[in-house]
Amino acid sequence: MKKILFLTGDFTEDYETMVPFQMLEMVGYTVHAVCPDKKKGDTVKTAIHDFEGDQTYTEKPGHNFALNYSFDDVKAxxxxxxxxxxxxxxxxxxxxxxxxxxxxxxxxxNKPVAAICHGIQILTAAGVVKGRKLTAYPAVGPEVTLAGGEYQNIAVDEAYVDGNLVTSPAWPAHPKFIAEFLKVMGAKIQI
Structure with a gap:
């Protein structure tokens, strides 16, 4: 059974944690949700980001999400x-x-990686986007460019694939984001 490491933390976007975690478990992967300095059974607070006609997203309290694995036990x-x-x-x-x-x-x-919205900030900080095409929440676009990536300005409900990397602007893209990640993982789903 394939294992996925799921990186999240306090004030992560609620849907961007809950939905992919549940979808990946639903198709049969072992998914270890972790956060630095937290252990299995600890929770992270989430925030609900929504698009309500303002110049940026709004933020409201979300759920507490229980981590199912200890960060200190992770071996990549x-x-x-x-x-x-x-x-x-x-x-x-x-x-x-x-x-x-x-x-x-x-x-x-060259293992499969999926990052959504502001998650791309971790990729830019790691120095792994140079020469790659990827998307992110539009406010993160300048970071992608400064890190040497080629920012793709796509619709909020789309996903972009560059080799082993799947990225998306925000949670409205979950169906395409997860579908593309499953393809990169080599999953075959028959209906």
Whole structure:
């Protein structure tokens, strides 16, 4: 059974944590949801980001999401894929050296990686987007460019694939984001 490492943290976007985690478990993957400095059974607070006609998204309290694995027990080489949730968590997660080392491992080994919304901030901090085409929440676009990536300005409900990397602007793209990640993971779903 393939294993996926799912990186999240406090004030992650609610849907971008809950929905991909549940979808990936639903299709049969073992998914380890982790956050630095937290253990299995600890929770992260989530935030609901919505698009309500303002110049940027609004933010409301979300759910508490229970982590099912301890960050200190993560050994990147034991995972087949990596998913990075968005929201505000990536702002501080990208400051953690172990998080950066984990991300670099997945790119060095050319393993599947999916990042959504602000999760791309972790990729830019890890220095793994140079020469890659990817998308992100539009406010993160300049970071992609400064890190040497080629920012793709796509609709909020779309996903972009560049080799082993699947990215998306925000949670409205979940159906395409997860479908594309499953393809990169080599999944075959028959209906």
């Amino acid at each position: 080489e034991q995972y087949d894929g990596l998913v990075i949730a968005g929201g505000r968590a990536p702002e501080y997660l990208r400051l953690n050296k172990q998080v950066i080392d984990i991300v670099k491992h997945f790119f060095t080994e």
